[in-house]
Every structure is written in structure tokens, then in C-alpha cells.
Amino acid sequence: MIDKTSKKPLKRRDFIRKSLHAVAGLTIGGLAGILFSKSSSEEMVWQLDPNICIQCEKCSVNCVLPHSAVKCVHSYSVCGYCDLCSGYLQPGTKVRDTGAESQLCPSGALKRTYVEDPYFEYTIDEKLCVGCGKCVKGCNSFGNGSLYLQTRHDRCLNCNQCSIARRCPSQAWNRVPASRSYILKGDEKKKFLKS
Template sequence: MMRGTRVAGAIALGTLGGLLAGSHGDAEETRWQIDPDKCIGCSHCSTYCVLDESAVKCVQCFDMCGYCDICTGYLDTNYDDVNTAAENQLCPTAAVVREFVEDKAGQRFYQYTIDEDACIGCGKCVKGCALMNGSLYLQVMHDRCVNCNECAIEKACPTQAYTRVPAEKPYLVKAQAQSLYESKLADEALAQDDPVAKLMRMVTMR
């Protein structure tokens, strides 16, 4: 069964962190994680992990995604046609799944999700997506990671993107995604005519 990986607003604020922590050492205080704002998709995550299959997988932040027809995180730079044919895909294992959403004013929109079981953490889609919205990024999956004291990927990471995070909040989001989600919450509060939230919004906009 395909396991899809996505980032929702609740994860952005860490409220699901404890639920997603996995089964490896719940008593441990910290876990390894990738700072998505430092990661460059260098491919080391797929080759340096001590596991046969890397614990690092791509995730999708839908709040940042443009649902583009021409997606640089999905299509190979030398694609022949805009379709799901393997030769047109950037991902070597077809882990990025493309599904049609709607046709609006002559423009076609697609949703891109990650087949976690197929993903090898190579970062090709992350590097490609960075050319546009940057909604795809890598995270250490804690139902897979064995939380080594010294992580081989951390040693090889060229941008020092690997860091220790609290076990109760083991996943990170991009700063842009965090900002978008907080803005969304503020807008929802304004829509409900919450006077306190309205005042806070006015102050932060100055």
C-alpha cells in the first residue's frame, strides 16, 4: 500500500510531532532531523544512511505548492511531453505522484503527492522544486530512523542541515510554510470577527 507523505498546518506548528515520533526510543530526548531551509537536495541522504533503505523521505507542503502543470519537481529537464510517462519524470523511482485536480480558465492544475515507500530520499525533486515554489523537501522519518548517536548522513551533509530536535516535535517545516500557516490562522480568526486576533493582526502589519 502506498504511504503518502504530506505536511499540513498542524504539523507546521508541531502539534502532531508526538504522534509521528515513531517507535524507536520514545524515551530519547532528541532526534535527528533536516533543516529544510538549509538542505540543497545533494543526494547524500539516499547513499549515506546506514539502513538498506534510507530513513529520509520527501514531503510535500501543499500550502506552498502551486499545483503547476509544468512542475520542475516532477518533470525531467529533458522531458518529451507533459505526462506521467516514466521517461518524462525527474524522480528515478516515480515516487512523485501526479494527479489532475481541475481545469480553470484554460489552465490545468495538478496535485503532487509522495509515495513514501517508493521514495529513496535522493532529493532530485527537492532541487527541481526549489526552482519554483519549493514545496517539496526532505525529512527524516522516525518510524524508519534508528536514531544513531552519530549519523553518517549528518557527517556527510555539505550544508550542516542535520540537527537534533526535541523528540516530542521531531519534524521541521520551512520558515515560509510556518509563516503561511500562521497567516492563515490569523485570517480565519479575523473572519470570525475575533477582536483580540484582529488587534494582533493590526499590530503585526505595522
Template sequence: MDKTQDKLTRRNFLRTTTRGVCAAGLGALALTAARGKGVSMRRMVWQIDPTKCTACGNCATHCVLTESAVKCAHDFSKCGRCNFCFGYYKSGSSGAKSHAGVEFQLCPTHAFVRKHVVEDSYEYTIDIDKCTGCGICVKGCKEGNGSLFLQVDQDRCMNCNECTIATACPAQAFVRRPADDPYWLQQRPEAKS
């Protein structure tokens, strides 16, 4: 055993005192950090503010995951169920082509699915497994009702301390939200009916 360690030398006394001061300092540091508004016992998670999002496409390419944690979501309460959906068809496709194939469709991976409901109304849903989060459909839907938006799929998100998409987001739309309320809907979820 290092004998000097136990002896109350001048050096050891100094060390003990400094240690105490440092411990106190660390505590003070922690308190200073914790004084802010943003502090919470809840975990914070990343989410996209859809009002700021410009659907630039960086979400698909800049996530640390090969398959991005950002996926497209559909607020069905806002969808007009259009026949000619700007998020579904390329805007150049003339007229409604209910039979049209991929050549007229926007979604590059077929994740945006269309189903006929009644006469001129269609239901559009997103196949999450196929969605790459490229946001092309979101960009298209901005021309219409804007019911499509990009969101961070919390089950996929690694919740990095610094989100690489956030740093690459041109609109600075990535923000932190409390983990128990991680989703951002512009509109109320469909409560009635």
C-alpha cells in the same frame, strides 16, 4: 572468601576513600554535563533543517539503513499544483506533457505521483514506500515554489548517537530536535479549511 577484603587494612581504607571521591567526582561530572542548555529529559532525534538542505543526494546513500530513513515530504500548503512541475519533470522536457512517461520524469523510482485535479492544476504526492530520499525532486522544486523537502522519517530513523548522514551532510543541515516535536515545517501546517 577473600579475607583481606573485610579487614580494615590501610589499603582498604585508601580504597574506600578513593571510591567515595570517585563517586562524588562522577556525580559532579554528571552535573556538569547536565548543566547545558541542550539537556532535556526528552529524547532528542535527528531532523533536517530544510532551509539549509541543498538536496545533494547523500541522504539516500549515507544512511546506515539500506533504505534510507530520509524521505521526501511535501508541504501541500506551499505547492502551486503547477502543470509543469520542476520536481516532476526533467527541466529539459519541453512543454507540458501530461502523457509523458518515465523518460521525462525526474523521480528515479516513481515515488513522486501526479494526479489531475482541475483544469490546469495537479496534485503531487509522494509514495513513501518507493521514495529513496535522493532529493532530486527537491532540487527541482527549489526552482519552483520549494514545497518539497527532505525529512527524517522518525519511524524509520534509528536515531544513532552519531548520524552518518549528518556527518556526510555538506550543508550541515542535520540537527537534533526534541522527540515530541520531531518535524520541521517551514510553513504552518494547513490549519484552516
């Protein structure tokens, strides 16, 4: 690093080095300043908009997790509690029972319990749900659309580039602020936004 032949070039080189150092420092500082002016103290997380979702079933296979972080959720305030639930039963099924062959859910995650005549409550076992959205499609076709898909943030790793979002055909995915990390329907939406 030491040029022993003469002293002049050393000074010149030093000057260039010092000024470049200052320029680099100022560039980083300026960039950081601009970025801070556009920043938020909140983390951004991934969420899908159920109003845009087309239930293509890609959420269930494209997550980096072995079991997708996308699960079906159920808005009880929107649900009609139907006996003939098009999200629960196979289309065209004659019997309305809880037999595996009459269920639409491939993993039996959607559970049905009797409330009172003629109403049935539907709940989702998240441990079993694979996030395929078959029930969502069924519910949207004939029902109120009370079943819909959401990323569950206790499972989501919040990758910098969500691998589901990248492959979503309807571009339903977006980065949302952590405090508004769900895009909900019905009363749940109001409650969530209030809190």
C-alpha cells in the same frame, strides 16, 4: 589480597582504598548531578533543516538503513499545483505526461493526479522514495519549494551519531527535541508547532 607479613601496611592500604572509593563515588555523583541539571526528559532526534539543505543526494546513500529514513515530503500549502512541475518533469521535456521517461524521480515515487484545470496534485509514495532530493532540487529551482526532504521518524533508528549528519556538506543536520521532530514549511509548520 591479604598481606600476612605485617598489619600496618594493610591498614594504610585499606585507608587509601576506602578514600579512593569515596572519591570515585563522589565524582560519579557530582557528574550525574551536573548532567541532570542540564538534562531534558525528552529524547533528542535527528532532523535536517530544509532551508539549509542543498540536495546533494548524500542522504539517499549514507543512512545505515538499506532504504534511507530520509524521504521527500510535500507541503500542499506551499505547492502551486503546476501543470509544468519542475519537480516532477525532466527538464526540457516537451510532453507533460506521466510517462517514466518524462519523470524526474528515478524511482517513480512522485505521483501526479489531475485535480481541475490546470491544477495537478503531487503526492509521494514513501515506499518508493529513496530520498535523493532530485525533485526537491527541481522544485526549488523553478517552483515554490514545496517539495523538501525530512527524516521520517517511523523509519529513523535515531543512531547516537547519525551517519548522514556526519557527511552532510551543508551541515543541515541537528539534534532536535522529540516533540519538535520535524522542521516544516508553510501551514504545516504552524499546525505542527501548535500541536
